Amino acid sequence: MVSLNMIGNIAGRLYRHKCDVIEMKSQKGEINNTMPVTVLENIPCRISFSSSPANSRGKEVSSTGQKARLFLAPDVNIKAGSRIIVSGEGFKTEYECAGTAAVYESHQEIDIILRKQFA
Structure with a gap:
């Protein structure tokens, strides 16, 4: 029988x-009061792309949009x-993270x- 731990290990091998x-993060003494702070580094992951047709029609030219999805270990909090x-x-x-993660056991x-x- 395949355990969930084995599935997680197999999925982890796909993270290229x-x-x-x-x-x-808020910073004391700063005028803007927020500064970018790196909270996680060198996290193994995999990125997947898919295309979907644009929903807009009319005067604009129809185009396809690209969707990206990031795959990570379930214990990483983003x-x-x-x-x-x-x-x-x-x-x-x-x-940019577009929303809440869909977390599975593996x-x-x-x-x-x-x-x-922006320039």
């Missing part, structure tokens, strides 16, 4: 990427709204969105 998690930097296989990309899944960079 690493991620860092950044949260905004808050909604956190910044997540995923790296591995020659890339490094910054995302893993968790978090919908993430590409973080917009």
Whole structure:
């Protein structure tokens, strides 16, 4: 019989990427009062992409949107709204946690969105 621990170990072997998690924390003496703080580093993960057709029609050109989902061990706690930097296989990309994680006994899944960079 396959145990949940074995399933978790198998899922962990699929984690080819690493991620860092950044949260905004209150800082005393700062004008803005919040600063980005790295709360987790080098967490094994896997990122998966899927495409979905856009729902808008009309004058705009129809396009496809890309969805990204992050897979992690179930014991990692990432808050909604956190910044997540995923790296591995020659890339490094910054995302935002789009909501609450779906946590299962063997893993968790978090919908993430590409973080917009402003000049």
